Amino acid sequence: MVIYMKYRSWIIVLVIIGIALGIGAYFIVYNVGSKKNEQGNYEAKRTEANVNNIEERAKQEESKAEENKTAEKEQTEQQENLQPQLVETEIASFTTKIVTKDASRQKNIGITCNTLNGTIIEAGATFSFCNTVGQATTAKGYEKADIFDANGKKKKGLGGGNCQISSTLYNAVLSVPSLKVVERHPHSNKVPYVATGKDAAVAYGSYDFKFQNNTGYKIKILASTSGAEVTTKIITLKNG
Secondary structure, three states: OHHHHHHHHHHHHHHHHHHHHHHHHHHHHHHHHHHHHHHHHHHHHHHHHHHHHHHHHHHHHHHHHHHHHHHHHHHHHHHHHHOOOEEEEEEEEEEEEOOOOOHHHHHHHHHHHHHHOOEEEOOOOEEEHHHHHOOOOHHHOOOEEEEEOOOOOEEEEEOOOHHHHHHHHHHHHHOOOOEEEEEOOOOOOOOOOOOOOOOOOOEOOOEOOEEEEOOOOEEEEEEEEOOOEEEEEEEEEEEO
8 A cells, every 4th residue: 555655646647648648649640630631632622623724724725716717717708808799791602503412422522511611711811722621531531433534534533522612612702803713723524513614623732723812801611511502601700
């Protein structure tokens, strides 16, 4: 009993110290856990914020791209509106009947009409049928059809039928005084689709049909075929 009383005060002190240490350890562990939780929450929030920022920037860039596209479209439309509108006026037209309905000849006529159609001739410029249409080749789809040789005899040649288009255009040109014929050649035999002396033979590298545009305006050539006829038109293009 005497020993117990002797060391009781020390025991009390040790107990108090132990309690204090336990409380301190608890608060330390609690604070560390809280900080980790706060850090984790912070990192999560920061990650979420970064994702939101990326999505927001993507939306802004997409919106800006749409705005730029709209602005470019409006600018293009404004420029087109500022440009003078061309007024198209037909000044000549001529049609010839297709007498020979050979399939190869019909195909050749269709190819050449498509090539010639829409050709623009500047004011003062000279039009060349051969340079515009080019050489008749199988690569372009041309086939052999009746043509005349130098002696007026029929033979097969690539692009047979092209002379009907050049002759049709020649007659349209003749009706416009300000279109000056520069080069024209007759066939070596009579052709059935135009009157005598009103034909214009063409052969790439040999015979060409040319005329000069002296109308003072741009002109456009239209060429078409229905399978039964060939039609060419001459259109002036004037600023409205």
